[in-house]
Amino acid sequence: MKGTVLYGPRDVRFEERPDPTIIEPTDAIISLPFTCVCGSDLWPYRGIEPINQPRPMGHEYCGIVEEVGSAVKSIKPGQFVVGSFATSDNTCPHCQFGYQASCVQREFMVGAQAPYLRVPLADGTLVALPEMPDDDLIPSLLATSDVLGTGWFAADAANVKPGSTVAVVGDGAVGLLGALSAKQMGAERIIVMSRHEPRQKLALEFGATDIVTERGDEGVARIKELTDGIGADSVIEAVGTQEAMMQSIRATRPGGHVGFVGVTHGVELPGLELFFSHVHLHGGPAPVRRYLPKLIDLVLNGAINPGKVFDLTLPLKQVAEGYRAMDERRAIKTLLRP
Amino acid sequence: MKGTVLYGPRDVRFEERPDPTIIEPTDAIISLPFTCVCGSDLWPYRGIEPINQPRPMGHEYCGIVEEVGSAVKSIKPGQFVVGSFATSDNTCPHCQFGYQASCVQREFMVGAQAPYLRVPLADGTLVALPEMPDDDLIPSLLATSDVLGTGWFAADAANVKPGSTVAVVGDGAVGLLGALSAKQMGAERIIVMSRHEPRQKLALEFGATDIVTERGDEGVARIKELTDGIGADSVIEAVGTQEAMMQSIRATRPGGHVGFVGVTHGVELPGLELFFSHVHLHGGPAPVRRYLPKLIDLVLNGAINPGKVFDLTLPLKQVAEGYRAMDERRAIKTLLRP
Numbered sequence: 210m211k212g213t214v215l216y217g218p219r220d221v222r223f224e225e226r227p228d229p230t231i232i233e234p235t236d237a238i239i240s241l242p243f244t245c246v247c248g249s250d251l252w253p254y255r256g257i258e259p260i261n262q263p264r265p266m267g268h269e270y271c272g273i274v275e276e277v278g279s280a281v282k283s284i285k286p287g288q289f290v291v292g293s294f295a296t297s298d299n300t301c302p303h304c305q306f307g308y309q310a311s312c313v314q315r316e317f318m319v320g321a322q323a324p325y326l327r328v329p330l331a332d333g334t335l336v337a338l339p340e341m342p343d344d345d346l347i348p349s350l351l352a353t354s355d356v357l358g359t360g361w362f363a364a365d366a367a368n369v370k371p372g373s374t375v376a377v378v379g380d381g382a383v384g385l386l387g388a389l390s391a392k393q394m395g396a397e398r399i400i401v402m403s404r405h406e407p408r409q410k411l412a413l414e415f416g417a418t419d420i421v422t423e424r425g426d427e428g429v430a431r432i433k434e435l436t437d438g439i440g441a442d443s444v445i446e447a448v449g450t451q452e453a454m455m456q457s458i459r460a461t462r463p464g465g466h467v468g469f470v471g472v473t474h475g476v477e478l479p480g481l482e483l484f485f486s487h488v489h490l491h492g493g494p495a496p497v498r499r500y501l502p503k504l505i506d507l508v509l510n511g512a513i514n515p516g517k518v519f520d521l522t523l524p525l526k527q528v529a530e531g532y533r534a535m536d537e538r539r540a541i542k543t544l545l546r547p
Numbered sequence: 548m549k550g551t552v553l554y555g556p557r558d559v560r561f562e563e564r565p566d567p568t569i570i571e572p573t574d575a576i577i578s579l580p581f582t583c584v585c586g587s588d589l590w591p592y593r594g595i596e597p598i599n600q601p602r603p604m605g606h607e608y609c610g611i612v613e614e615v616g617s618a619v620k621s622i623k624p625g626q627f628v629v630g631s632f633a634t635s636d637n638t639c640p641h642c643q644f645g646y647q648a649s650c651v652q653r654e655f656m657v658g659a660q661a662p663y664l665r666v667p668l669a670d671g672t673l674v675a676l677p678e679m680p681d682d683d684l685i686p687s688l689l690a691t692s693d694v695l696g697t698g699w700f701a702a703d704a705a706n707v708k709p710g711s712t713v714a715v716v717g718d719g720a721v722g723l724l725g726a727l728s729a730k731q732m733g734a735e736r737i738i739v740m741s742r743h744e745p746r747q748k749l750a751l752e753f754g755a756t757d758i759v760t761e762r763g764d765e766g767v768a769r770i771k772e773l774t775d776g777i778g779a780d781s782v783i784e785a786v787g788t789q790e791a792m793m794q795s796i797r798a799t800r801p802g803g804h805v806g807f808v809g810v811t812h813g814v815e816l817p818g819l820e821l822f823f824s825h826v827h828l829h830g831g832p833a834p835v836r837r838y839l840p841k842l843i844d845l846v847l848n849g850a851i852n853p854g855k856v857f858d859l860t861l862p863l864k865q866v867a868e869g870y871r872a873m874d875e876r877r878a879i880k881t882l883l884r885p
Contacts, residue, residue, distance in 0.1 A: 473822045483816070483831075
């Protein structure tokens with residue numbers, strides 16, 4: 210098959226790769242009707258996260274089971290499945306506490322920007338749908354695999370409850386789906402920080418009540434102003450930079466919660482400011498597996514349409530253009546058709 | 548009156564100071580049957596926290612109301628009261644959320660190592676007892692003002708629940724009372740890190756089930772070992788150094804909680820490690836006012852005896868020796884009799 214490999218900054222190649230095969234008896238091979246590019250793929254694409262060797266790209270996936278290893282019990286060929294970007298056995302203590310992205314057997318998925326994918330720990334990692342979904346639901350199901358699951362975790366980690374005032378730092382797909390998640394959790398007010406018109410529009414469609422275009426200290430001041438000087442109950446941090454983290458902490462009221470899911474790059478949190486901020490801080494790689502059954506249900510019953518974050522669809526062989534469009538903010542998220 | 552003033556590193560003077568008087572109409576003046584030295588007083592005493600001018604010391608207090616300002620409504624002369632090291636109006640939004648130590652009118656108390664003390668925002672800051680307490684309960688009531696209130700907040704911030712496995716980093720009065728608090732909250736296992744025999748003994752008396760003498764990475768490894776490789780559900784950080792913070796984060800299981808109350812000095816948290824740790828982080832100056840009514844009840848009904856942390860009693864005029872004894876770890880906490 211042909212798959213996507215990153216060779217270095219802005220060097221995305223769609224090239225011949227070995228067909229995935231069962232390596233461990235707990236593996237499954239799935240075929241992917243769609244795949245996509247993640248905001249986090251832009252870190253190595255931009256050279257901010259250095260890579261030492263060519264890296265097969267893609268970690269978001271859903272599709273049809275083609276083959277399973279001899280030890281796979283619950284997942285069967287022919288099923289439509291969704292999995293997380295982090296594999297999990299779903300039985301270890303961390304999994305049982307709901308932190309499957311810290312599973313003792315965790316592997317981070319790679320190679321999903323391709324027509325076929327090997328998924329380790331298939332029984333623990335994959336969630337099978339009761340039947341084959343309609344084609345038009347597949348982008349939304351694909352979104353549950355990471356961007357929605359991550360936005361949902363961010364809102365949960367930020368303790369969003371009915372009536373909450375929520376601020377969202379970051380207008381990428383995860384931030385936008387954080388707003389959607391907050392809306393689903395009953396937030397009364399959802400303030401999204403964005404200065405990009407198509408993203409503002411989608412944020413409002415997903416449930417945002419206010420858009421803030423200011424950044425940094427001015428953005429914090431604007432959120433304070435919108436909340437009677439108090440600060441937000443919950444802030445979703447969906448960027449991963451020092452500026453975004455500090456903006457999130459400073460926009461939160463004492464006793465409020467920051468849910469941070471942007472993969473942190475070069476972040477150092479000043480202890481004393483954190484101490485006096487009185488915020489709760491929680492985040493990390495989203496334990497998507499915990500939320501998948503619920504999120505899949507919400508998609509199947511039509512309550513949410515997270516697939517709207519895909520505003521560019523390309524044939525998989527044009528994957529390099531898919532990266533470029535996101536890098537240049539011409540697209541929120543690129544959907545790829547193998 | 549004579550009171551305690553710190554002039555510089557290890558330069559504690561007991562000297563003539565003006566008698567406190569009502570300055571704002573919301574003030575109260577109270578007389579102090581006992582006062583004490585706090586572990587946090589050792590930061591400036593040791594010169595780690597520089598001071599620019601002579602600083603009146605002492606922020607833990609309980610005692611008898613001598614006089615109140617014209618705007619004070621609920622607090623009356625003759626009452627026995629306990630207050631927090633942070634003043635609060637107890638009505639602002641932050642107070643209403645239970646974060647009185649972030650009250651919009653907050654002041655940090657000073658000057659309590661003296662026979663008399665001015666307490667601002669008396670109605671919001673002070674909690675009056677229904678009647679005069681027995682003399683032997685006064686040290687425990689004094690402990691609720693800061694060290695117990697802070698240890699209790701740490702356990703609460705660390706999400707201690709019935710059945711929890713808790714680790715305590717720091718064997719000062721706050722850490723020890725964090726162990727007592729965890730016990731009261733129903734923790735099943737309480738692991739206290741201490742290599743100092745009198746503190747180990749008191750920890751066990753307060754409810755510790757295990758003592759760990761290793762520190763740093765070895766201490767973390769020992770806690771992992773004691774918890775079947777999982778890590779603690781809840782870790783109380785009661786020191787404030789980089790080493791203690793990292794030890795706390797690393798000893799916590801993914802999804803577990805760190806409650807940090809040691810006033811942070813020179814702490815910088817590495818974002819990426821925090822991200823992948825999956826811990827919850829919460830702390831800061833304890834909102835003691837939130838817990839005072841409950842803690843006073845527990846003392847009055849004999850359920851707890853936090854005053855046991857005072858293992859040295861001196862006349863107030865020997866306050867300098869009280870600091871020395873704590874600095875040299877000859878005393879856990881010094882009680883002073885004006």
